[in-house]
Amino acid sequence: MMKRSPFLSWLSALILLSACNSMRIQRADEAYDLMQFPKAERLYEKVLANGEHRGSRARLADSYRRHNKWPKAMAHYQELYAAQPLSGDTALHYGEVLMAIGEHDEAADLFLRVLQQTPENARALDLYESTQGYRSFYSDSDRFFVNRLTIPGVASAFAGIPYKNGLLFAGEKEMDARKANPWNDRSFLDLYHTSSKSEVTWTAAEPLPGAVNGQYHEGPAAMSSDGRTLYFTRSNYVERKLQKDERNTSHLKLFRAKLDSTGKWGDLHAFAYNGETWSTGHPALSTDGRTLYFASDRPGGFGGSDIWRCKDNGTGWSEPENLGPIVNTAGNELFPTVNGNTLHFSSSAHINMGGLDIFETQEQNGHWKTPINLNAPINTPKDDFFFVLDSTNKAGFISSDRDSIDQIYAFTLYEPLFYIDGFVMDDEDRFLPNVEVTLTDLENGKDQSMMTGVDGKFIFKLDPNTDYNVRGSREDLLTSSIQVSTKGLTQSDTLHTQVHMKTVRLGESIAINNIYYDYDQWDIRPDAAVELDKLARIFIENPSMSFELGSHTDSRGGDMYNLVLSDARANSAVNYLIQRGVHPDRITAKGYGEDILVNNCGNGVKCTEEEHQANRRTQFKVTGIGLASIESQP
Numbered sequence: 001m002m003k004r005s006p007f008l009s010w011l012s013a014l015i016l017l018s019a020c021n022s023m024r025i026q027r028a029d030e031a032y033d034l035m036q037f038p039k040a041e042r043l044y045e046k047v048l049a050n051g052e053h054r055g056s057r058a059r060l061a062d063s064y065r066r067h068n069k070w071p072k073a074m075a076h077y078q079e080l081y082a083a084q085p086l087s088g089d090t091a092l093h094y095g096e097v098l099m100a101i102g103e104h105d106e107a108a109d110l111f112l113r114v115l116q117q118t119p120e121n122a123r124a125l126d127l128y129e130s131t132q133g134y135r136s137f138y139s140d141s142d143r144f145f146v147n148r149l150t151i152p153g154v155a156s157a158f159a160g161i162p163y164k165n166g167l168l169f170a171g172e173k174e175m176d177a178r179k180a181n182p183w184n185d186r187s188f189l190d191l192y193h194t195s196s197k198s199e200v201t202w203t204a205a206e207p208l209p210g211a212v213n214g215q216y217h218e219g220p221a222a223m224s225s226d227g228r229t230l231y232f233t234r235s236n237y238v239e240r241k242l243q244k245d246e247r248n249t250s251h252l253k254l255f256r257a258k259l260d261s262t263g264k265w266g267d268l269h270a271f272a273y274n275g276e277t278w279s280t281g282h283p284a285l286s287t288d289g290r291t292l293y294f295a296s297d298r299p300g301g302f303g304g305s306d307i308w309r310c311k312d313n314g315t316g317w318s319e320p321e322n323l324g325p326i327v328n329t330a331g332n333e334l335f336p337t338v339n340g341n342t343l344h345f346s347s348s349a350h351i352n353m354g355g356l357d358i359f360e361t362q363e364q365n366g367h368w369k370t371p372i373n374l375n376a377p378i379n380t381p382k383d384d385f386f387f388v389l390d391s392t393n394k395a396g397f398i399s400s401d402r403d404s405i406d407q408i409y410a411f412t413l414y415e416p417l418f419y420i421d422g423f424v425m426d427d428e429d430r431f432l433p434n435v436e437v438t439l440t441d442l443e444n445g446k447d448q449s450m451m452t453g454v455d456g457k458f459i460f461k462l463d464p465n466t467d468y469n470v471r472g473s474r475e476d477l478l479t480s481s482i483q484v485s486t487k488g489l490t491q492s493d494t495l496h497t498q499v500h501m502k503t504v505r506l507g508e509s510i511a512i513n514n515i516y517y518d519y520d521q522w523d524i525r526p527d528a529a530v531e532l533d534k535l536a537r538i539f540i541e542n543p544s545m546s547f548e549l550g551s552h553t554d555s556r557g558g559d560m561y562n563l564v565l566s567d568a569r570a571n572s573a574v575n576y577l578i579q580r581g582v583h584p585d586r587i588t589a590k591g592y593g594e595d596i597l598v599n600n601c602g603n604g605v606k607c608t609e610e611e612h613q614a615n616r617r618t619q620f621k622v623t624g625i626g627l628a629s630i631e632s633q634p
Contacts, residue, residue: 040059091114217233549587
């Protein structure tokens with residue numbers, strides 16, 4: 001009997017192993033293409049156990065990334081990067097994983113590499129910019145308190161909306177792998193209801209009664225204000241058969257259900273603008289129920305999934321309208337919710353912390369404001385989405401995979417804290433003590449006051465969304481005030497300012513900027529009116545003082561004519577101030593003609609119009625403080 005050569009035996013085994021590995025790669029690739037990631041991961045791990053295969057490692061890393069299994073994804077991207085520099089989508093995805101675990105500088109290098117290769121890559125640009133201002137995401141992290149809910153009966157839960165003294169939400173259960181969703185080895189999504197037992201503990205999840213839950217995915221959903229109409233996301237299936245396009249992809253569709261007299265959901269109708277080659281889902285209703293927002297990757301968007309809307313035209317929903325490039329990006333915009341007049345949504349782009357972040361925007365005059373990131377702790381480097389406020393508008397629910405699986409979190413909103421501090425200073429920038437500083441709420445007229453110490457400092461607490469006046473007063477000083485506001489501010493902050501006050505010297509003229517007149521005229525020009533309005537405020541804020549308003553002309557024209565003209569100008573200004581609320585007994589007018597020039601443009605001297613203009617001016621002086629007064633003198 002002929003013996004087999006050891007070499008031939010080894011070669012046969014090698015060929016057999018290579019054939020097995022090739023078959024395993026083919027099966028893994030098929031699972032990956034079908035988005036059966038747990039199966040693909042198991043097969044790719046076996047491939048790599050028998051030797052390095054760069055394509056398999058790249059797809060394995062991406063499978064773990066899509067499952068948010070960050071440490072495993074990180075390990076395989078590191079192996080790829082160590083062997084050869086990454087580029088394109090692989091580099092972009094590695095950067096996203098680095099962001100998710102907090103390695104922002106390393107992520108920035110990868111995004112910059114992608115931008116150097118493809119400068120037009122808007123997604124890479126957004127992510128790069130996100131890494132540059134990362135600390136700002138934590139600047140007001142005390143504004144929210146976030147706590148995870150415990151809901152028995154489900155492995156994951158997200159997209160909770162208030163319903164029957166509890167929450168209606170989308171959830172998954174743990175399943176036998178043979179019956180599970182091949183995406184993640186858990187059950188397909190269903191819609192459930194739970195009620196609150198305590199702040200964080202809830203009753204066991206109960207499936208929504210009726211015909212809403214079926215063979216595949218259902219959720220998330222939106223509820224009409226009367227609680228009788230439900231819009232929900234569902235996999236595209238007929239009876240038990242999942243419908244797929246020519247790329248073997250099954251898309252999501254939007255459905256409407258009605259609550260019947262027995263408390264069950266039925267009468268299901270598909271949304272008119274569903275498609276067989278794109279997904280439509282994640283519904284949200286405006287407060288009045290007349291606008292339906294949703295997410296879709298239908299044609300006509302800006303990349304990935306966009307936020308769209310339809311309006312109730314009386315006979316049905318209007319054609320879908322894309323919200324445009326202020327809201328939508330080259331990344332994915334998903335999970336819209338409407339809270340009052342604010343649209344909240346999640347995006348993998350804009351300037352974010354990593355993964356999906358929650359943003360807010362409002363529509364004004366047909367245009368959307370630039371979305372604002374809600375920052376930490378609402379957002380994290382992981383996926384954060386579906387922001388819902390309760391009836392108090394100071395608490396609500398978000399969904400997040402910050403703990404490695406989608407869960408619902410309750411949050412409490414604390415109003416941002418605002419303060420204003422500053423110094424009172426004189427016209428030589430010296431700190432002024434013993435000045436009464438008064439903060440006036442311009443909404444309700446309420447005052448708060450304090451006296452400055454030797455350092456001239458003051459500080460007040462401010463309310464959100466409020467306009468204020470800050471006024472400094474002392475008997476020997478001209479009262480001075482400034483306007484401050486917290487309107488439009490969303491993050492806790494301390495505003496800094498200075499109040500400058502002038503020392504009062506009886507009879508000393510004080511120039512008023514920009515109170516000029518046209519040649520041979522005494523009418524108040526628009527630019528002069530602005531300065532006179534400021535002067536009126538000074539006079540009104542110093543009720544114990546009396547004032548003289550003096551007017552001057554240039555040297556052109558006769559001396560007597562200029563005296564009369566300046567007197568007319570002074571009286572014109574005084575009448576304007578009286579119309580603005582200055583008491584007539586506290587103010588007098590005096591014309592000085594051309595007697596006091598500020599330059600050498602006297603009679604017969606050739607000067608420019610600008611030089612003559614400088615002499616056509618108005619000044620004021622304090623003529624009395626309480627009982628003390630002086631006669632008007634030039």
